[in-house]
Amino acid sequence: MRIFSGIRPTGNIHIGNYLGAVKQWIELQEKNECVFCIVDLHAITTPYDPKELQKNILDAASIYLAAGVNPEKSIIFVQSEVKEHAELAWLLETITPMGELSRMTQYKEKSKQYKDYVNAGLFAYPVLMAADILLYRAKAVPVGKDQEQHVELARTIAKKFNQKFGQIFPEPETILPKTGAKIMSLTNPKKKMSKTDDPKSYISLFDSPEDITKKIMSAETDSGKEVVYNITKKPGISNLLIIYSLITGKTTQEIEKQFKGKGYGEFKKSLAKVLADYLEPFRRKQKELQTRDVYVKEMLSQGASRAKTIAETTMKEVRSKMGLS
Ligand code: AMP
Ligand code: TRP
Secondary structure, three states, X not given: OEEEEEEOOOOOOEHHHHHHHHHHHHHHOOOOEEEEEEOHHHHOOOOOOHHHXXXXXXHHHHHHHHHOOOOOOOEEEEHHHOOHHHHHHHHHHOOOOHHHHHXXXXXXXHHHHOHHHOOHHHHHHHHHHHHHHHHOOOOEXXXXXXXXXXXXXXXXXXXXXXXXXXXXXXXXXXXXXXXXXXXXXXXXXXXXXXXOOOHHHOOEOOOOHHHHHHHHHOOOOOOOOOOOOEOOOEHHHHHHHHHHHHHHOOOHHHHHHHOXXXXXXXXXXXXXXXXXXXXXXXXXXXXXXXXXXXXXXXXHHHHHHHHHHHHHHHHHHHHHHOOXX
């Protein structure tokens, strides 16, 4: 089965991105043909620094590699290097109803967050995402819960194209992780962890052990002192329990038992240690890759040329079906 997923190179990829998306990719690449994309054209729809973008792209690539994506098996590439993404997005925009786009939760949230940056690209963002997926005729898309609505729209667009111009695209399905689909902010457990928020609210994959400890120790918790999982009454502690569980492979019940009668402080100390140890190889690998820019760039350029071969074949068919040359 062919699988496609993408991540924005906006810096500070955090444990929510990792547990919600990247971790699944590693498992999926064993049995599937995977295409992983660093979506720089998506990243520029919200405020960004052009001077930082190339660095963020290389960071994202080294995160893929540090997390275990195997470039021998999977395709890893940068979206803007395969021009067909932008071309297909334009063509699909001509069959996407405005009404569908204005219903998108992410658009509503982002246009509230960046009131003076509400651009047409932000509005059309989900069409570009549909183009990403459909260009490779991917059958499945591993993402966190926040992207489910966008994949649904990609399905709607595929269906519409097939009906109007003839069958080309499979209708892609979302693959959600069983747990970890939505890791919440450390400073406000009612909000999802997001890299555009205050750094105190997330753990970046490259945070130092000191920073991890500081952030976990000051993470918002709930009244009471018992470490028990209860998402409505104790959203803060429950979020930390989920992170603990995903990192260690222990169930939340086992962790509750481990910390029975011990209070939040001890639990948090242990979580900070567990996280710092778990993320150690990421920090090490990132340091190592920072000195190997040439290797990372070469890998991305090979990825782009493999991606291009697939994209060109699809585009030939799309143009012909739409009556373009
Ligand atoms: P983004 O950083 O928005 O480009 O997201 C990259 C991937 O991480 C997408 O598949 C998202 O669904 C996923 N993701 C982002 N934030 C979270 C979160 N707080 N919890 C779980 N998954 C997330
Ligand atoms: N929109 C996704 C996000 O914000 C990133 C993305 C772009 C993506 N294109 C994609 C994810 C295609 C899956 C498939 O996280």
